Amino acid sequence: MIKALLFSVWFLFHPVHVTITSIDYVPEISSFKVFVRIYFDDFLLDCKLHGGDIQNKDFTVSNSASMEVMERYLGEMVSITVNEKPLSGKLKNMLLTDNEISMNLEYVLVKKPETVTVRNLLLTGMYSDQSNMVIVRVNDFEEGVKLTPDQNEMTFRIK
Numbered sequence: 001m002i003k004a005l006l007f008s009v010w011f012l013f014h015p016v017h018v019t020i021t022s023i024d025y026v027p028e029i030s031s032f033k034v035f036v037r038i039y040f041d042d043f044l045l046d047c048k049l050h051g052g053d054i055q056n057k058d059f060t061v062s063n064s065a066s067m068e069v070m071e072r073y074l075g076e077m078v079s080i081t082v083n084e085k086p087l088s089g090k091l092k093n094m095l096l097t098d099n100e101i102s103m104n105l106e107y108v109l110v111k112k113p114e115t116v117t118v119r120n121l122l123l124t125g126m127y128s129d130q131s132n133m134v135i136v137r138v139n140d141f142e143e144g145v146k147l148t149p150d151q152n153e154m155t156f157r158i159k
Helices: 002-013 040-049 064-077
Strands: 018-026 031-039 078-082 085-087 090-097 100-107 115-120 131-138 141-147 153-157
Touching: 018 115, 031 040, 031 078, 040 064, 040 100, 064 078, 064 090, 064 100, 115 131, 131 153, 141 153
Parallel strands: 018 131
Antiparallel strands: 018 031, 031 100, 078 085, 078 115, 090 100, 115 153, 131 141
């Protein structure tokens, strides 16, 4: 009985390890708009773990130094391949509120996506229970998946 109670209390206080990535195709501009949300304290630890220079960077504002660090980090941790062609994204803005950092990126010049492969390594080297939720939307196609340290990549076949 006490063991079950202790386990329940531990579970209530155990932190959640999850990120959100939304990938939306905008056909009018042949681009993908990508939104990423991650807990800020986890980002700082993971970025440092991967050699990112976060010393003296102010992420509370979107200045060039912090944007450069974040863009490099996201470029290493999240890769998007469309029709077997790797894309690179440009960080448009980021916002830090309540220990969550939200970023908007744009991946340009994508015409008629037939396959979208997403590899998401955010925090997978830190937490064995990491869940990276990914949603891909292209025209009428919409599919979501949970990527983990064991399965960190998924190919979406657009119908």
